[in-house]
Amino acid sequence: MSVSPVYQVMTANRLTDGLAVYCRSDGSWSPDIALAAGAHDDAGREKLHLHGQQSAEDHHVVDPYFIDAVIADGLFEPVRLRERIRASGPTVALAALPSQAYAVGD
Amino acid sequence: MYQYRDIDRDFVRQRVEQFRDQVRRRLDGDLSEDEFKPLRLMNGVYLQLHAYMLRVAIPYGTLSSDQMRRLAHIARRYDKGFGHFTTRQNVQFNWPKLIDIPDILGELADVDMHAIQTSGNCIRNVTADHFAGVAADEVDDPRIYGEIIRQWSTLHPEFTFLPRKFKIAVTGSPADRAATRFHDIGLILRKGGESGDRIGFEVVVGGGQGRTPMVAKTIRDFVPEQDMLSYLEAILRVYNMLGRRDNKYKARIKILLHETGVEKFTQLVEDEWRHIKDGPLVLPVDTVAAIRADFALPPYQDAAAASDGFEPARVANPDFDLWVTRNVHAHKQPGYAIATVSLKPVGGIPGDATAEQMDAVADLADRFSLGEIRVSHEQNLVFAHVRRADLFALWQALQAIGLATANEGLVSDIIACPGLDYCALANARSIPVSQRISSLFDDMRKQHDIGELKIKISGCINACGHHHVGHIGILGVDRRGTENYQITLGGDAGPDANIGTIIGPGFDDDGVVAAVKTLIHRYLDIRDDGERFIDTFRRAGVRPFKEAVYGSA
Numbered sequence: 001m002s003v004s005p006v007y008q009v010m011t012a013n014r015l016t017d018g019l020a021v022y023c024r025s026d027g028s029w030s031p032d033i034a035l036a037a038g039a040h041d042d043a044g045r046e047k048l049h050l051h052g053q054q055s056a057e058d059h060h061v062v063d064p065y066f067i068d069a070v071i072a073d074g075l076f077e078p079v080r081l082r083e084r085i086r087a088s089g090p091t092v093a094l095a096a097l098p099s100q101a102y103a104v105g106d
Numbered sequence: 107m108y109q110y111r112d113i114d115r116d117f118v119r120q121r122v123e124q125f126r127d128q129v130r131r132r133l134d135g136d137l138s139e140d141e142f143k144p145l146r147l148m149n150g151v152y153l154q155l156h157a158y159m160l161r162v163a164i165p166y167g168t169l170s171s172d173q174m175r176r177l178a179h180i181a182r183r184y185d186k187g188f189g190h191f192t193t194r195q196n197v198q199f200n201w202p203k204l205i206d207i208p209d210i211l212g213e214l215a216d217v218d219m220h221a222i223q224t225s226g227n228c229i230r231n232v233t234a235d236h237f238a239g240v241a242a243d244e245v246d247d248p249r250i251y252g253e254i255i256r257q258w259s260t261l262h263p264e265f266t267f268l269p270r271k272f273k274i275a276v277t278g279s280p281a282d283r284a285a286t287r288f289h290d291i292g293l294i295l296r297k298g299g300e301s302g303d304r305i306g307f308e309v310v311v312g313g314g315q316g317r318t319p320m321v322a323k324t325i326r327d328f329v330p331e332q333d334m335l336s337y338l339e340a341i342l343r344v345y346n347m348l349g350r351r352d353n354k355y356k357a358r359i360k361i362l363l364h365e366t367g368v369e370k371f372t373q374l375v376e377d378e379w380r381h382i383k384d385g386p387l388v389l390p391v392d393t394v395a396a397i398r399a400d401f402a403l404p405p406y407q408d409a410a411a412a413s414d415g416f417e418p419a420r421v422a423n424p425d426f427d428l429w430v431t432r433n434v435h436a437h438k439q440p441g442y443a444i445a446t447v448s449l450k451p452v453g454g455i456p457g458d459a460t461a462e463q464m465d466a467v468a469d470l471a472d473r474f475s476l477g478e479i480r481v482s483h484e485q486n487l488v489f490a491h492v493r494r495a496d497l498f499a500l501w502q503a504l505q506a507i508g509l510a511t512a513n514e515g516l517v518s519d520i521i522a523c524p525g526l527d528y529c530a531l532a533n534a535r536s537i538p539v540s541q542r543i544s545s546l547f548d549d550m551r552k553q554h555d556i557g558e559l560k561i562k563i564s565g566c567i568n569a570c571g572h573h574h575v576g577h578i579g580i581l582g583v584d585r586r587g588t589e590n591y592q593i594t595l596g597g598d599a600g601p602d603a604n605i606g607t608i609i610g611p612g613f614d615d616d617g618v619v620a621a622v623k624t625l626i627h628r629y630l631d632i633r634d635d636g637e638r639f640i641d642t643f644r645r646a647g648v649r650p651f652k653e654a655v656y657g658s659a
């Protein structure tokens with residue numbers, strides 16, 4: 001597999017429900033990292049940074065920050081495990097019943 | 107259990123409306139996150155990896171069936187259908203929306219519950235022995251004192267902005283099922299005084315886990331009941347004045363005690379106490395009596411009738427017998443028993459319960475345990491008033507909802523914190539590791555043969571999963587971007603309080619599961635008759651275990 005360059009993606013938690021969201025190129029936010037904008041140069045980062053600042057000031061999101069992501073299978077995939085879990089949800093099922101709760105792995 | 111008076115109810119209602127207004131102002135943009143964060147934390151609202159998290163207090167771990175039903179309703183209506191019972195006898199919801207939280211708090215207030223002081227640098231929800239009031243071995247019911255401490259500490263103006271969070275635990279039993287020696291203050295009920303028959307407390311201070319684990323030290327052998335609050339206030343006052351505020355990692359009372367020395371610290375407390383001892387904090391006898399009355403034991407049946415059919419059912423049903431040997435405990439009242447409902451199905455998520463399970467547990471509590479439920483710090487539930495004659499029917503009903511696992515205190519009864527699956531501070535996942543370890547021995551008889559073994563897992567050094575006090579403790583760390591797990595051995599949360607020692611380099615996730623298996627096999631090979639894992643470890647030391655895992659190089 002070819003190694004993609006590392007992009008910076010702007011993420012935050014949405015104020016109303018706390019969900020992890022990702023900044024799109026128009027400055028709107030989506031819970032789906034696949035729809036995020038990725039920056040790979042200073043100009044791109046600056047633009048996303050300003051979007052993040054503005055959205056925090058406008059009380060749409062909380063604590064915006066950059067994460068590193070690569071493109072895998074045509075989609076952004078965060079580099080750090082923490083951010084992969086944040087983007088795709090817990091790696092364990094959501095309920096206590098043993099049949100449903102067994103680890104679904106990475 | 108304690109019945110809310112009008113004053114409690116009014117206060118909780120006011121608090122809900124106050125927070126509703128704060129949330130409205132945050133959503134309208136009148137409050138910044140920096141302004142809002144301390145306000146939400148005071149109401150138990152965290153922002154986690156995926157969403158907000160709401161931590162609801164279950165004071166000293168006791169709740170009614172109606173309260174449990176309300177938790178089920180909240181899980182269903184506002185969350186994803188489940189809740190997580192924690193080592194601090196709280197329940198956490200992992201997916202509430204901020205816009206819904208005022209309504210959730212309103213729903214809690216309807217059943218006399220709240221989320222106040224479940225976070226922040228204040229006196230947190232008081233914890234107690236989960237067998238309180240009914241344990242055959244207890245001196246007195248710790249919940250009476252837990253409730254008095256709740257009333258005193260709630261919105262205590264002097265102690266709302268302490269250097270750091272502050273946790274108090276009370277036990278009435280020398281068996282110390284409340285890990286009192288790992289709290290900022292532990293109160294151990296005992297009889298003493300001149301006549302030797304007055305109720306009072308041994309006071310231990312400065313225990314804790316986190317990055318600097320410490321066992322609490324006794325600073326007074328006996329504080330009489332009437333002086334409980336003045337003595338607590340003296341300790342808190344010394345801490346509030348001298349505890350460090352410049353460094354959050356050195357701000358807990360354990361560090362103050364350590365740096366000051368026990369003798370000097372005790373002297374400071376005693377000096378302060380002398381000033382306030384005979385003031386307004388003296389506990390009035392009738393106040394204690396009124397609260398005691400709330401916790402009075404219910405009318406029990408005659409012992410013989412209460413036990414009908416119990417022994418024959420045990421003999422006829424080996425699986426039931428297995429459950430009784432682990433999950434059923436001696437009760438004060440002849441003919442009655444305490445039954446633990448395991449929230450640790452093999453391969454499940456420690457402490458999680460679905461809304462359906464919560465509802466079913468509430469119904470079973472009504473049928474079999476006088477409508478009352480306990481939450482244990484080991485993340486299980488407890489029915490405290492079961493007629494022995496009903497145990498078989500209870501067990502059958504629990505089986506039907508997947509909650510009859512006969513594993514209390516065994517290898518699969520693992521404490522695990524939420525870890526990297528939920529927690530913003532985590533370095534590594536805890537839950538999947540606990541699921542894999544609990545699945546190592548899916549034959550319950552094998553687990554019984556291994557015997558008592560406390561495995562505790564935390565996803566970072568904050569130690570919410572109590573790994574320092576696990577017989578086998580597992581700590582998740584970040585090793586150059588990948589999850590790595592360190593093993594400690596020999597920890598103990600009970601009366602023989604001890605902090606485990608790290609046995610060597612860490613492992614990846616497969617490696618840690620394999621290492622735990624190896625440790626258990628080594629124990630089985632070298633144990634003497636009747637020895638538990640911890641006994642063998644104490645006798646043989648760390649060496650045979652280390653060799654088993656790392657070889658004898």
Ligand code: HEM
Nearest residue numbers: 192193194273314315316317358523524529531568569570
């Ligand atoms: C998911 C959100 C959580 C956060 C952000 C969090 C944060 C922390 C932090 C920062 C500490 C260390 C405090 C210190 O050493 O000064 C700590 C300790 C602790 N937490 Fe948590 N925790 C979380 C969940 C839990 C859960 C789910 C439990 C119960 C299962 C829990 C129970 C404890 C306990 C027992 C300690 C150690 C005792 C002590 O020394 O205070 N926490 N937590």
Ligand code: SF4
Nearest residue numbers: 523529532565566570
């Ligand atoms: S121990 Fe660490 S990872 Fe686990 S819940 Fe506590 S803060 Fe989070």
